[in-house]
Every structure is written in C-alpha cells, then in structure tokens.
Amino acid sequence: MPSIRIPSALRTFTKGAADIEITATTVRDALSELERLHPGIGARLMTDGTVKPFIRIFVGADDIGELGGLDAKVSERDEISIIPAIAGGSGA
Amino acid sequence: MTLRATIVGAGGLGGPISLGLARTGIELTIIDPDVVELSNLHRQIQFTAVDLGAPKAARLAGSVVAHGGVARGIVADWTLARADEISGDADLIIDASDDPETKFAVADWAVANGRRYVIAAALRYGGNVMAGAPGVACYRCLFEEPAEVPSCADAGVLGPVVGAIGSVAAAIALGLVHGDRTYAGALLAFDDLRKVAEPRVVRYAPRPGCPACARAPISPLAAPPVRVAEGN
Numbered sequence: 001m002p003s004i005r006i007p008s009a010l011r012t013f014t015k016g017a018a019d020i021e022i023t024a025t026t027v028r029d030a031l032s033e034l035e036r037l038h039p040g041i042g043a044r045l046m047t048d049g050t051v052k053p054f055i056r057i058f059v060g061a062d063d064i065g066e067l068g069g070l071d072a073k074v075s076e077r078d079e080i081s082i083i084p085a086i087a088g089g090s091g092a
Numbered sequence: 093m094t095l096r097a098t099i100v101g102a103g104g105l106g107g108p109i110s111l112g113l114a115r116t117g118i119e120l121t122i123i124d125p126d127v128v129e130l131s132n133l134h135r136q137i138q139f140t141a142v143d144l145g146a147p148k149a150a151r152l153a154g155s156v157v158a159h160g161g162v163a164r165g166i167v168a169d170w171t172l173a174r175a176d177e178i179s180g181d182a183d184l185i186i187d188a189s190d191d192p193e194t195k196f197a198v199a200d201w202a203v204a205n206g207r208r209y210v211i212a213a214a215l216r217y218g219g220n221v222m223a224g225a226p227g228v229a230c231y232r233c234l235f236e237e238p239a240e241v242p243s244c245a246d247a248g249v250l251g252p253v254v255g256a257i258g259s260v261a262a263a264i265a266l267g268l269v270h271g272d273r274t275y276a277g278a279l280l281a282f283d284d285l286r287k288v289a290e291p292r293v294v295r296y297a298p299r300p301g302c303p304a305c306a307r308a309p310i311s312p313l314a315a316p317p318v319r320v321a322e323g324n
Contacts, residue, residue, distance in 0.1 A: 008218060008283060053239065056296065088214050088215035
C-alpha cells in the first residue's frame with residue numbers, strides 16, 4: 001500500500017502521524033483519500049484542483065511534474081512526499 | 093584565486109554557515125539589518141549576552157575573523173537594488189534569511205548572474221537546503237513564488253536544528269564553490285531531526301516558462317540533466 005509522508009507543519013491534521021497509508025493508484029487519488037481521512041488537509045495542499053505553488057509533491061525522489069503530474073501512477077511500495085516551502089532561519 | 097561568498101542573514105542559520113566557512117579560505121560578506129536580542133540566544137549560539145543590542149552582521153563577521161577567516165559585516169537588508177554592489181564579486185551566495193521574498197530575490201539574482209547559490213531554511217524540527225548552479229532548475233522552478241508560509245516567529249524552531257541545517261548548507265556551499273555539482277538542482281529535506289538525521293534528496297526538472305530561468309545566461313532547459321543520489 002503506498003504511503004504519504006506528511007510534513008511536520010501539517011501533522012496537526014493527522015493527529016501527529018508522519019506517514020499515512022493510502023489505497024490509491026495515482027497521486028490525485030492519494031490526495032483525495034488523504035483529505036477523506038483527514039479533512040482540511042487538502043485545502044492546505046491544493047487550490048481549484050491544482051497543487052499550490054509553494055508545495056511540491058514527489059513520488060520517491062522524483063517530482064510528479066516529470067511523472068504526469070497529479071495523474072502520476074503510484075504502486076504498492078511508493079512513498080509520496082509533500083514538501084512545502086519554509087522560510088525560517090534567521091529572525092527574532 | 094580568492095573565492096568570495098555573500099551570506100544573507102546572520103541569525104540562526106547564518107551563524108553556523110559563516111563559522112563553518114570561516115577557515116576555508118573563502119572571503120565572506122555577511123549582511124543582516126538586525127541587532128542581537130535576548131530571544132535569539134537559545135539558537136543563535138554565535139552570540140552571547142555581551143552582544144545584546146549589537147548589530148548581528150558586524151558581530152558575526154568579527155567572530156569569523158577571530159576564527160582566522162576574512163569577513164566583513166554589512167548592517168542592512170540584502171535587496172535587489174543593492175545586490176550588484178554587495179554581491180557583485182561573489183562566487184556564491186547563500187540565503188540564510190527568514191523571509192520568503194528575500195529567498196526568491198537571492199535565487200533570482202544568482203540565476204540571472206550565473207552564480208552558484210544555496211537557499212537554507214529551518215522550522216520547528218526540520219529544514220530544507222536547496223543548491224543552485226548555472227544550467228539546472230532553480231529555486232523558482234521548485235516553489236514558483238513567495239507565499240505566506242510559517243516562519244520561526246510563528247511556528248518556532250528547535251535550537252539545535254538551525255545548527256544542523258546551517259552546517260549542511262555550509263558543507264554544500266563549500267562543495268558548490270569548488271565545482272562539485274552533486275547537489276546542484278536538488279533539495280535536501282530534513283523532516284524531523286529528532287527522529288531521522290538523513291535527508292530526503294529530491295530532484296526536480298526545470299519548469300518551462302520559469303521567469304528566472306528565462307534570464308539565466310545558461311538555460312537549464314538546454315543543459316544536460318543532473319542526477320543526484322537518492323535519499324530515503
């Protein structure tokens with residue numbers, strides 16, 4: 001069963017869980033299932049059916065942009081990673 | 093030949109990056125507008141109580157010199173308007189700021205001027221380090237545009253995390269400035285350093301229509317792809 005790696009900033013939606021196992025054959029299905037299981041997280045990832053510009057999604061080490069976008073296929077052992085832009089590091 | 097680097101930000105990331113590069117023979121320009129505050133000290137370990145109220149850039153440059161390096165501190169914001177003046181002679185530029193707009197500005201300037209660059213960020217228990225160089229996908233290819241994302245002031249950051257992310261950024265910068273392109277065009281994502289110290293290394297393609305790449309002297313769309321080691 002493929003899994004989705006949840007970034008720490010979004011784990012409030014998953015009750016702290018870092019990895020969520022999903023029944024899905026595409027990234028789009030996986031994100032829909034994630035939203036069904038953890039309502040609210042989808043709105044943090046997508047707008048009008050597209051991934052927000054400061055969020056990138058990878059299957060394994062590969063950007064889904066190179067794999068067919070949200071229609072990228074996922075298989076049983078794939079790990080889907082959600083990587084958001086972050087900005088911390090310097091200030092007060 | 094003397095190598096030069098600009099480090100944008102003298103705080104939680106800028107400290108370990110600057111000190112990590114202090115004795116590598118690279119001349120550093122460190123720029124930051126802020127002064128040291130009490131709330132900084134738990135994670136900005138380059139400063140102590142005696143530095144309170146002093147400009148971070150000047151104090152950090154002084155520490156680099158005390159460690160045997162060469163550095164100058166500039167107490168100001170790094171902006172595109174002054175970028176050529178401040179970083180025009182830099183072989184490498186490192187963003188260690190906590191401001192999304194600055195990260196994109198640093199990356200865009202580096203791409204347009206054919207410079208190598210590193211964008212570092214830390215938040216809560218993890219962080220990201222992105223390495224850029226001419227001919228590969230850029231930071232704007234990755235995240236497209238600045239957004240309202242949490243900063244350390246909003247979400248906090250664990251003190252040791254900035255040391256770890258900053259040290260990784262310094263090591264990658266050192267490789268980049270000496271021509272090692274292993275991580276050029278890749279992002280190292282550290283999710284939760286309390287649990288997993290190894291990053292996920294992800295690669296991404298140049299984004300067609302990227303406005304930053306359109307100004308690059310070497311088009312990433314025309315360059316051969318760079319392969320990197322895959323992480324966990």
